Amino acid sequence: MPAHRPTAEPIIVWLALGLALVPVLARAVTNATAQAYFDLDPAVIESPLAALTPAVSMALDLVSLAGSAVVLGGASGAGRGRLWLWASGCAAPACALLAYHAAWGGAHGVGSYEQARVGLAWASGIALCAALSGLAPDAPQRRACLAVLLGVIGLLAVRAAVQVAVEAPATAAAFRAQREVLLAAQGWAPDSPQAKSYQRRILQTEATAWFGLANVLGSVGAGVAAAGLAALAGTAWRPGGAAPSRWALPAAWAALGALVVWLTGSRGAWVALGSGAVLAVAAGWAVRRSGPSQGRARPLARWIVWLPVGLVLAGQGLIGARGLLDDALGELSVWFRAMYASAAAAIGADAWLTGVGPGGFRDAYLLAKDPRSPEEVSSPHSLPWDFWATLGVPGLALVAAWLTWQCRGWAAVARRGAHDDDDDPAPARAAARFVALVPAAAVLASAWTERADPQPEAAIARLIGLGLWIALAWHAQRPGAPSTRTLRAAGLAAVAVWALHGQIEVVWTWPASAGVLWAVLGASSATSRLPTGPATAAGQRKRARPLAGWACAAVVIGAGAAAAPAAARAWRAEARAAQAARALWPIARAGTLLRRLSDPLEPAPKGQIIAELALVVGLDPSGLPPGAAGLDAVRAAALAAEVAGLSAAAEFLVPHGAQSGVTRADWRLWRERARVLARLAGAQAALGQPERARLAAGLAIEALPLPPEGARDAAVRASMRATIAVTLEGLGERGGLTAADSAALRASAAEALERAAALDPTNPLHLDTLLRLLQRAPAPAPDAQPAGGDAPAARIAGVARRLLALDDLAGLDRAVRGLSQGRRREVERLAVLGPRPE
Secondary structure, eight states: OOOOOOOOOOHHHHHHHHHHHHHHHHHHTSOBOSSTTTSSOTTTSOOOOOSBOHHHHHHHHHHHHHHHHHHHHHSOOTTOOHHHHHHHHHHHHHHHHHHHHHHHOTTSOTTOHHHHHHHHHHHHHHHHHHHHHTSOTTOHHHHHHHHHHHHTHHHHHHHHHHIIIIIHHHHHHHHHHTHHHHHHHHTOOTTSHHHHHHHHHHTSOOOOTTTSOHHHHHHHHHHHHHHHHHHHHHHHTSTTOOOTHHHHHHHHHHHHHHHHHHHHTOHHHHHHHHHHHHHHHHHHHHHHSOOOTTSOOOGGGGGGGGHHHHHHHHHHHHHHHHHHHGGGSSOOHHHHHHHHHHHHHHHHHHTTTTOSOTTOHHHHHHHHSOTTOOOOOSSOSSHHHHHHHHHSHHHHHHHHHHHHHHHHHHHHHTOOOSSOOOSOOOOOHHHHHHHHHHHHHHHHHHHHHTTTSOOHHHHHHHHHHHHHHHHHHHHTTSTTSOOHHHHHHHHHHHHHHHHHHTTTSOTTTSHHHHHHHHHHHHHHOOSSOOOOSOOOHHHHHHHHOHHHHHHHHHHHHHHHHHHHHHHHHHHHHHHHHHHHHHHHHHHHHHHHHHHHHTOTTOOSOHHHHHHHHHHHTTOOGGGSOSTHHHHHHHHHHHHHHHHHHHHHHHHHHSOTTOTTSOOTTOHHHHHHHHHHHHHHHHHHHHTTOHHHHHHHHHHHHHHSOOOOTTOTTHHHHHHHHHHHHHHHHTTGGGGTOOHHHHHHHHHHHHHHHHHHHHHSTTOHHHHHHHHHHHHHSOOOOTTOOOGGGOOHHHHHHHHHHHHHHHHHTOGGGHHHHSOOHHHHHHHHHHHHHOSOOO
């Protein structure tokens, strides 16, 4: 019988795989933002856009879906056995449902960009997994994809080291220097829970690379380290020993992965890495101690097939046991995960058919969570519970597919057939080009996206990391590298670590990392064995199952087509936001220069700063009067420029009358319009234009009405409306407001805060803000009838008692959620006595 050769695929499969893989990797090595241009207020701080926006992220996912569809239809499909059909058949409804949530927002938030952004990221990763797992078990594309996916650890390690050594100290120093300005740019009060939580996070020295979360980066590092250890184990048990050159690549993976875990400081990642060492030994043992050439694993090796199920059950058992212990232990992290899981179970049961969508968990969690939990999360931090809550029954089918791919992958590496793939990899020009061009394209896309904020240390780290990435991937294609089956076992060891850590972390559902993990799973799992002898053409066609591949491709293409309008809406919204941000830039620049003028430590001469400020606000510096008169003229011009810029920005965001097709579903544009108009009212009041200020105030309130039931970010929107109403009420007479106007604004703010408290019932911030608002309201006339029939003193006492009840539940994180001692004593007095008499 002729020697077996790796299955060859046409060049179109290489091209399609690159098309599918580059967007996934580009997102993993690029900073991302959930809101383009307005994640920080562009009227307060100069912050160029240097991140992946939701619209660009959706476009990348659509490209990846197209590439996966071509692979599904164009590959030979030699790896598409019955279990592949089962797994892909379970995943297909989930992809269709994700497209539904992306296009229509599901039942909880029509038109939500967050649903589309996260949902498309999940769908592209799942489709790529199905495409890779359907390739022949010995296809060179598997080796090339695994080499690229595991080699990315080189770039992540370099980036993490630069973050810890250079960027984290600089970021902390910059935050301390302008804390109030940065918090104002986020729209947070300095003593709010959001501000305290943000300050705690930004002052931590931990590596996050481009993922934004240290635990996610740590999990990725732990998985790659486990892959390296598994390849080392397989190489060590190689019959006849192994040449020293075979140790280089696995050792590099293990070392770089462990370095990343150390730089993140994630305790969960260290535990995952410890588990990965055991899993690596199991993977190496499965590769080197499998049975003879009958195509079946030895009986003692069959247990490894069920390893993924055991890991998931172990993780869920840990969460369940910690939940039952309640507060008997001092540990909080896993206990919080148990609270997330309990809430997710209730959310999924309530929306069992379609779930709340990948972007709807946070709103549902606010109503379902344990009152003692101080956190507001967008995920239950456990893949099975996440899919159940967000996708319902199709989500459970997706979990079944996820486990099937893993179990069948372990079965494949534990079975040694007549055509084993322990031979050295045959160098191929197509594979060499693939492992060089795919990382280069991903890094080029990352550098292009972040070009607006060039940083020398980041550019150097990107170049060094790219070189290391390509070197690792290229080494996996050279003769003497671990065999394809050993590489697949290494990938499965990484997946097993992620499966275990994914029971308490978001690594499988975080948009930046999800695609990478799903791709590693697809490249490592094979749901069909290698042919053991000659076969007829009919048998080959039966194994290939081309119709099944094209059916899956049709589902993937349909999902992309259904979600494309959401991406188009996001593009239009971001174009409007870009115009508004450009109009607001002079305001932010002028504010920066004015702060520098008042800074006693500013080294630049004041005359130079005043001249630059004059240019920003449209004055000729040479025509300014000398001394304080010139500064006053510049300040007046800056205020006039602020009014002009704010007026233009409001029209760019949502033109008056909203006749441009901007709907209330695009609520972020309306929110920013409301914030811009509120600031415009203040600027016009300062210019002595009370009538215009009163008009702007009315438009600001009109732009952000109370959200309807089930709307996306309803609690945030209600709280923002209250903040704007309170800000406008403070303008008073200088803003052209009558006493009736001020009373109406206070009533509007109180109504919004009550709505926010109902939508986010365990957050004391809403009631505390409401109580402060009621305290400073003027006493009503003796013959006035209070709204709702409650006297002001009785209402204040009632709100104070509700606030005290929530504060009693804030013991798990009192530094962020709890009232200060002085404030609590004041609230206790109000709960008993009502307002203090003047």
